[in-house]
Amino acid sequence: MPPKDNDAKPLRELVVTGVNAVFLSLERLAGGLVTALMALFALTALTVVLLTCLLGIGLLFLPAALRVVRAVADRERHRLTRWGPPVPSPGGDDGPRTAVAALVSLVRDVRVRRDLAWLACHSTLGLVTGLLGVLLPVIAVRDSTFPLWWWLLPPDTAGASIGVPVHDWYTALAVGLMGVAWGAIMFGFEPGLAWLQSWPGRRLLGPHSRIVLNERIAELTVTRAAALRSHTSELRRIERSLHDGAQSRLVSVIIQLGSARRMLQTDPARADSALERAQTAAEDALAELRGLVRGILPPVLExxxxxxxxxxxxxxxxxxxxxxxxxxxxxxxxxxxxxxxxxxxxxxxxxxxxxxxxxxxxxxxxxxxxxxxxxxxxxxxxxxxxxxxxxxxxxxxxxxxxxxxxxxxxxxxxxxxxxxxxxx
Known part of the structure; x- marks a missing residue:
């Protein structure tokens, strides 16, 4: 018996993992379906505005339409961030406020163009995958339980989810088996549908390589400027330390040694104390130089x-x-x-x-x-x-x-x- 339990444990874990993946995928697809409907609305509104721009009227509504597009795209970025690697918002303002700024954004702003490309993809592909992902579990449950309640329906309305009419128990049982097959398809395809639904968003709503490069260049410019300022300050500190500290002490050593040399000829007894002061000054200068070097690169790392x-x-x-x-x-x-x-x-x-x-x-x-x-x-x-x-x-x-x-x-x-x- 214990070996059988041990063999069954991985199978149970596999089933639990699969069920959990299906439910998570279903939740992702349902959320994606909501943003797909929002994207469809935004795309429809933007299309109407662009068409009326030919008459001049749409120019008044173009900034608001682009702000709606940005808001829907940010909602999708937030949704994608919940279910995987973060998709950061481009930041800045919420969108153009004037018709001229809106036209310039449409022509020149790569982020606006990528938002619009995502809008077209998600309002079509995202809508289809979301509907499939949400309807598959409903169809699977409906058909798999169909033999339990089909006889309650009027004879002319009983049928499978795909429209096959049912008039006897054999066909009803076949619909039940079809429901089990729908369930197997759901287990196999739900994670793939969730990935397919989120793929355009991760490709188009993330930072563009050109924007990332520009931000990286700006960041490196700032850090390099700070490094140069820090390097210049460090050089000045070293220069001051050498000039005010070690150099002054070495000058004092030279003066004291010259004085001791003259004393050797005139007053040898006082020369010994002068040499001692010179030695002390030299030791202090050496200690200061060691401290200065230690501040540049710690000797302990050597x-x-x-x-x-x-x-x-x-x-x-x-x-x-x-x-x-x-x-x-x-x-x-x-x-x-x-x-x-x-x-x-x-x-x-x-x-x-x-x-x-x-x-x-x-x-x-x-x-x-x-x-x-x-x-x-x-x-x-x-x-x-x-x-x-x-x-x-x-x-x-x-x-x-x-x-x-x-x-x-x-x-x-x-x-x-x-x-x-x-x-x-």
């Missing part, structure tokens, strides 16, 4: 991997801090440095401002993206405008085409998420 470097940061945190790391593979040194500085700034904020009892760092890699998560159970309230260095982390991350997000409601907890592309 001697440890990224996980080890982050463990060292966690060990220096004032609150208990754990580090979890997955398989990171080979990561470029600039990406490692950016991740390290982001965590270092976050750990500094935890130490100084959070009042947390515990903190954690998690770093992992999925494909060509490095994910860094820092969280603590402190008081929250961390913002990029609060002078906590968050804006500096964002500039570093976006310079590598990464993303940076802070979730820190007042009262806590604080969660920081960094995503960095690390394709080899």
């Amino acid at each position: 001697t440890h991997d990224l996980e080890g470097a982050l463990s060292a940061l966690a060990a220096g945190c004032s609150v208990p801090c754990t580090v979890e790391a997955g398989d990171l593979g080979s990561v470029a040194s600039s990406i490692e440095a950016t991740a390290y500085f982001a965590v270092a700034e976050a750990v500094t904020n935890i130490t100084r401002h959070s009042g947390a009892g515990r903190a954690g760092i998690r770093i992992d890699r999925e494909g060509d993206t490095l994910y860094v998560h820092i969280h603590d159970d402190g008081g929250g309230g961390a913002t990029e405008s609060g002078g906590t260095g968050m804006s500096g982390i964002r500039r570093r991350v976006e310079a590598h085409d990464g993303t940076f997000a802070v979730d820190s409601p007042v009262g806590g907890p604080t969660r920081i998420r960094v995503e960095l592309p690390c394709a080899s």
Whole structure:
């Protein structure tokens, strides 16, 4: 008996999965049928408006017609987003407000033309697939149960759903078997019909490649400009540090060494203290140079991997801090440095401002993206405008085409998420 139960379990799971897929497909097709009827109405209204534009009257209604098209398309985008990958709205205004703007949109705006192409597809293909998807279950239930109630119908009206007349029990049973066949067709075709109904929307209502390219160029222009500004600021900081710090100390060393050299001839006893001051100044200059170099590229990354470097940061945190790391593979040194500085700034904020009892760092890699998560159970309230260095982390991350997000409601907890592309 147990082996039979084990064999039956996968079959039950398969049946449950199939039934669930059919019901989900039916729900998708019903929703698509609603938007298809809306699209048919919008297409009819737009056609009437365009025809009356030849007389000049339709120009008054053209902006409103295009806004209706946008609203119907946005409704379909929302529906498609519920059942799969998101289909974002193009954003901006709801549509043109004047007749001239409407005409320009029809001629030049690729998004309007793609919305209109979807409107034509969905009001025909979407309507047909939606009707088939909704009627198939009705027909299957109607015909499969037909032998139970056919005898209650008047003799001249009894018949199958496809119009076959029924006058005896044999034909009624045949209609019942036909209903079972309709049910099998429903199980096999409902998911395919749902996919076919949504395919034009996913092809036409998503961002156009030209628009995506333009948005990407604009985004890269902004991030590159920010990276150049950050790079210039960093160079100026290094220049000031060298000029005001290490250079001044080295000049002091040179002066003290010259003074000690003269003292060796006139007052050898005082020369020893002058040499000692020169040595101290040289050590201070060396320490300042080391700190400056450490701010450019952390030496700990030269001697440890990224996980080890982050463990060292966690060990220096004032609150208990754990580090979890997955398989990171080979990561470029600039990406490692950016991740390290982001965590270092976050750990500094935890130490100084959070009042947390515990903190954690998690770093992992999925494909060509490095994910860094820092969280603590402190008081929250961390913002990029609060002078906590968050804006500096964002500039570093976006310079590598990464993303940076802070979730820190007042009262806590604080969660920081960094995503960095690390394709080899």
